[in-house]
Amino acid sequence: MSEGPAFPYQRIRDDLRAEILAGNRAFGEKLPSENALAQRYGTTRPTVRRALALLKAEGLVVTHQGQGVFVRPKPRVRLLISGSNYRTHREAGLPGFDAQVREQGMSPEQRIRDVVTMDPPAEIALRLGLDEDDQVVVRRRTFLVDGSPVALCDSYYPADMVADTAVAQPRRIKGGVHAVIEDATGPIRRQVSHSIEDLVCRMPTGEETAELGLMSGVPVVRVLRTVYDSEDRPLEVQESIAAADSHEFRYEVRMR
Template identity: 25%
Template structure:
């Protein structure tokens, strides 16, 4: 049986990974330019970029647009907990991260119409939330709330981007259902810029919709989480067979 010959991309990634894990390349250190690295390894810049993208997917390299590639600092992993439950108390998602929030008013257009089940031009408030650890963006979320819910002065707090999973677990009025959809995809150019990641690095795209007892969508969130530093948990509590028969 013939052994598979590793690709040049893999050989470069293995060598750089070894330099990082042994401390030859230190956390926070800026790497030589992609052109210099490609010349050093005797490959094209596209092959070199593929090797860097592989290391970035492992959380070892971070790319800052306009500045270059850096050995990643030790960073906190994100923990997303599904099923309408609060994030794990011990999760580092809530500690040591700075959150920036920008609220804007807009009208429902395009995909927001079926997402929130509202007529076109319905007044909405959008909360754009970006989590950062130092200068490193960790995640972003867009949270949408119908304006008339806020105008009714409902006895509930405004969305908390620092803990938006918990916020969606208990908005007012009481919820009857939370729907979540998780997909993996490549980031958009805007997400690449905001999150400072490679365009070849997959992100977790989570759409989370909160619905009240009347069937109305009271809140929707579009979350984008870098796949190389995100864990997602979904906990299910099956209904016992006896209880099913009783129904």
Template identity: 30%
Template structure:
């Protein structure tokens, strides 16, 4: 019978605090002891405590409020941020996000040529390996407090016979107006899931260890349901809920 390896200290701390939260020792809405106090209590460093707290944040048991400390989250509490999802068209023809936020690009997105991987080719209904224009952007809102990664894909085949056959189309959301000017009546479908971020994604989104992110794939479709473009959004998943009108 194999001998079980002892748990890392941060997991032991997370398990002990989780037990205290579920038993009511730390009531919902009340603050947890500070990192410094917990480090002294468990005889570890503050980064070790922080890693344990990240496990509890990922489990939805703890929320960290900037400048106020760490608080036990009720299983019935609402996230601090709700983001309406969707796209609407303004009277002047512009397409805007339903969340009403103004998103600024950290750097001007530049078009690169990529080949469609199998999973995206399936959503776009194009052959795997078909060339696409691709844009990458780190976007911020609310004076940098909110962050998201946004990638836009446009298959070359969608642009055949248009002015964009020789020049790259604009990235979304300006892409929507460009497609509408080509005569397309647009609608959208989104696919949502959560997963753990890659290291560069965690750094860009400023996610602590153990915190997941939302991955949203938005497909732009024509009136006859032909996919025209695809966007990939990555959003922090620690204190955010998404809302959709039905």
């Protein structure tokens, strides 16, 4: 049985969605006015408004009071995870996120939300191999691209490893935390060797939605990365909540 013709609002939504996803409408581009769309499709402004509301719910457009409806800007970060890539950025004295965002012609920023010493969540304690009474130092940061938040990152470290270092201080660290860990003249002096990543897609919590400025219906990717030293001892667990519509992940794994 064939389907009947789509309702006018569905046709408007489908046409605009196809144009946006095909790249025929640039990020940040203003859409035609409600009057113009109503005239084009031979319908009414309330019908057009319904179609635009559906596109907004899908995270494809945003509205600015008194200005109109715009294709939602999406700073998309392509993150390449590989050993050679990591070492190249370390030798340049740059955190991997900052380096890769700059390589893509955008402006990175990491804002520190908090740095505290605390009892670890059970999952973190297990991954770090901690005993029941051990504590962690957690550095909570917001990652931004061109001024827009794209990810929340909480990094956990054994407190007895970093207690008297810059890692436990609420300030930025030149070259990132791994520069402190690998400093041959510092108190830790351990070599970062490899990491294991676990990725899960899910819908965001209300707090995550607010922190990342997510549109309704946009999922997040939870990346749980455990970093090990050259003796296979865990150094760090990073829990990142990344906006799914702002990231592309690529992993290169050398088997030998």
